Amino acid sequence: MYKTAMERVAEIPGLAGNALGVLERADATTGMPFLIGPDGTYDLQLNRFFRELGDWGVRAMGSVEAYARDLALFCRFLHQHRGGKAIWDADQQDLLAYRRARRRTPGFEVSAATWNRFLAALDKWVAWALDERQRLLSTEPFRMVEKTIRTPRGLVVVRTNALREVDEDPGAVEFLAFEDYLLWRDVGLRGQLPSGEPDPSWRGRHGERNAAFADLVVGTGMRLQEASSLLVTEIPSAVDGRRTGAVHLPPTITKRRKSRTVYGSRRVLRGVHHYIDIERDALVQRKLAAGAYASRPEQLLVRSAGRHALTLVDSGSKPYKELSIDERRRLGRLGGSTPGAPLWLWLGEDGTPLTPSAWQAVFRAANARCERFGLDVRAHPHALRHTFAVHMLGHLLRQTVRAMRREPGETLMSERVKRLLIGDPLRRLQILLGHRHRETVFIYLDVLDEAQEIVLAALRDWDDESEALSRVHLELAS
Numbered sequence: 328m329y330k331t332a333m334e335r336v337a338e339i340p341g342l343a344g345n346a347l348g349v350l351e352r353a354d355a356t357t358g359m360p361f362l363i364g365p366d367g368t369y370d371l372q373l374n375r376f377f378r379e380l381g382d383w384g385v386r387a388m389g390s391v392e393a394y395a396r397d398l399a400l401f402c403r404f405l406h407q408h409r410g411g412k413a414i415w416d417a418d419q420q421d422l423l424a425y426r427r428a429r430r431r432t433p434g435f436e437v438s439a440a441t442w443n444r445f446l447a448a449l450d451k452w453v454a455w456a457l458d459e460r461q462r463l464l465s466t467e468p469f470r471m472v473e474k475t476i477r478t479p480r481g482l483v484v485v486r487t488n489a490l491r492e493v494d495e496d497p498g499a500v501e502f503l504a505f506e507d508y509l510l511w512r513d514v515g516l517r518g519q520l521p522s523g524e525p526d527p528s529w530r531g532r533h534g535e536r537n538a539a540f541a542d543l544v545v546g547t548g549m550r551l552q553e554a555s556s557l558l559v560t561e562i563p564s565a566v567d568g569r570r571t572g573a574v575h576l577p578p579t580i581t582k583r584r585k586s587r588t589v590y591g592s593r594r595v596l597r598g599v600h601h602y603i604d605i606e607r608d609a610l611v612q613r614k615l616a617a618g619a620y621a622s623r624p625e626q627l628l629v630r631s632a633g634r635h636a637l638t639l640v641d642s643g644s645k646p647y648k649e650l651s652i653d654e655r656r657r658l659g660r661l662g663g664s665t666p667g668a669p670l671w672l673w674l675g676e677d678g679t680p681l682t683p684s685a686w687q688a689v690f691r692a693a694n695a696r697c698e699r700f701g702l703d704v705r706a707h708p709h710a711l712r713h714t715f716a717v718h719m720l721g722h723l724l725r726q727t728v729r730a731m732r733r734e735p736g737e738t739l740m741s742e743r744v745k746r747l748l749i750g751d752p753l754r755r756l757q758i759l760l761g762h763r764h765r766e767t768v769f770i771y772l773d774v775l776d777e778a779q780e781i782v783l784a785a786l787r788d789w790d791d792e793s794e795a796l797s798r799v800h801l802e803l804a805s
Contacts, residue, residue, distance in 0.1 A: 328392070328399050331359040356653035358388050358682050360395035365406055372463055373398070373414065376455050383455060387552045387582065388652075389683055394448040401425060401449065414452075418468050422449075426490055439492040446488045502713040503706060505793060511704045512541050515693025521700050532676065536606055537689050539598040540673060544708060546595040546793075547574065548715035551683050551708040556580040556652050557672045559603060560632040565596035572596050575635065577648035580655075586648065594794060603672070611668045614678030620659060620667030627654060628661040629670060637670075656680045683708075 361374045380391050398414065405412040408428070409421050429437050429445075449469070456463040470489040475482050503511065513519045516537040518529030531537075544554050553576050563572030571590045578584040591599075614620060628640040636646040640661055650658075658670040671680035686708060694705045 328360050328362060328395050330392075331357060331361060356651075357656060358392075358684070360392050362395065362399050362402065365403075370413075372456075372461075373452075376452055379455065380451070383451060384583065385451065386584070387550070387683075389551065389687075392684075393444065394451065397445040397448040398452060401445070404428060415456075415463070419470055422469050422490060430492075443491055446491050450488050501707075501710040502717045503704065503710065505714075505718060507704050508541075508545060508706070508711070508714060510702065511693065511697055511706050512538050514700060514702060515697045515706075516541060516689070518696075521702060533606070535598075536602050536673065537693070539602040540686065540689075541706075541711060542595050542598050543591065545711040545714050547589040547591050548712050548719065549574075549576070549589055550582060550712060551686060552582075552652070553580050554708075555673060555681060555683050555686055556655055558632070558647070558655060558658065558670045559607075559672050560634065560637070560670060561647065562599055562603070562672065563591070563596060563634070565593050565600050569593065575647075577646075577650070579648060579651055592793075599672075607672075607674060610674055610676075610678055611665050615665060615668065619678050620669075625657050626659045626667070627657045628667075629658050630661050632670060 360377055361369070363369060377391055377395050380386075380394065385391060385394060401417075402414050404425050405414060405417055405421060409417075409424065412421065426442070429435075430439075430442055450471075453464065453467060453469065455461065457467065471486045472489045473484055474487055475484050510521070513523065514521055517534040518526050518531045520526045540554065543549065544551070547554075557574070557580075561574060563574060565572065570593050572593070574589050574591055576587050576589060578586040581587065620626075630638040630640050632638070636644055637658070638644050656669075656671055659667045660670065669678075669680055673681045673686075675681045675685060690707050694707075697704055
């Protein structure tokens with residue numbers, strides 16, 4: 328599997344000057360995966376499928392990459408073990424053989440979840456290829472069955488691949504106790520020693536940036552794609568006297584194209600602004616002096632920008648909700664003190680926007696550093712979202728109990744509520760609501776917008792608790 332690098336098109340010798348325009352018309356974006364066959368051929372239709380996944384509900388680049396990897400493995404299996412077949416000629420017998428290889432080979436078995444993820448990619452490809460706009464397949468090549476499943480909206484009949492397997496052990500929700508998160512952040516991202524003292528051997532240059540990003544994710548529950556796709560102008564002020572600031576996530580960067588608002592505490596927003604004003608500004612000034620932003624043919628120049636919309640030089644006013652992630656990545660300021668500088672919030676060492684995969688690498692490096700110190704603490708971006716969910720849900724329950732008080736000192740069903748607050752709140756909530764999979768409970772994070780007063784009160788409680796833990800952590804270090 329390979330990835331598209333739009334910014335490097337101009338560097339390729341022998342290509343005409345309109346190569347970038349050709350790629351743009353084909354909806355190719357930076358980071359978009361594509362496959363090359365064993366004989367060096369480029370399958371036009373299969374690679375077009377990856378580019379059009381956004382129209383079929385798969386918008387996160389990490390998900391597109393996972394689909395490409397899964398189908399690439401299947402294509403390789405067909406070529407090596409099924410007589411050189413192409414995926415367009417595969418049938419049920421080929422899929423059965425692939426399941427035996429993936430699920431029944433001793434020592435190399437993949438989990439049911441991994442197998443089902445591959446089937447999701449395969450089924451999506453089949454649906455796309457059967458669509459009347461393509462008609463690349465005349466019939467369904469693999470057997471499908473109808474099943475009744477429970478969803479948040481009740482029982483629904485769906486068609487699914489007959490070889491889909493039941494995942495009896497979906498695994499525990501990964502989250503960190505907040506004190507463990509602080510240890511992971513300070514040691515893994517900021518380069519401190521486990522004692523809290525500076526590490527003389529630390530050579531990292533972006534500790535504060537990385538810590539600010541992690542604090543933003545764990546403090547708001549944003550997904551990796553959402554947090555990594557923000558613009559500088561979308562970050563609310565941290566000095567207007569409010570304890571929380573609203574961050575509006577447009578549908579173009581969220582899952583299932585559903586906009587929502589998340590709330591960052593003043594503590595979290597101060598950290599982001601500290602990165603913007605010091606580390607990010609110094610980086611941009613260095614790159615400006617080196618001429619790094621002088622020649623970017625793909626750049627979209629911005630005349631002015633506010634919290635909800637901006638004005639482009641070529642096409643006038645445009646709300647953020649109409650900007651794709653790739654367009655966001657290409658935005659650059661016109662004039663001012665930083666001409667050509669990206670509006671993208673999180674920048675890498677080269678002064679260009681960081682991708683979700685780059686953040687995954689940051690987290691892996693932080694985990695490796697913690698492991699070298701013998702610390703049994705690991706994190707990935709989605710685990711921080713889980714951490715937000717678990718801790719916030721606990722505070723939400725306590726806020727709800729306060730709101731249900733009948734008389735001073737008396738609570739409604741107090742003994743039952745106490746039991747709810749012991750252990751994993753999401754597990755308890757799953758049992759109460761009758762959900763089969765614990766992950767389903769995460770949909771209730773979307774309901775937070777409907778109870779802002781309770782949410783903001785819970786966020787203040789959590790922020791006070793976090794501040795207290797941070798102070799204790801600093802006192803122990805000193």
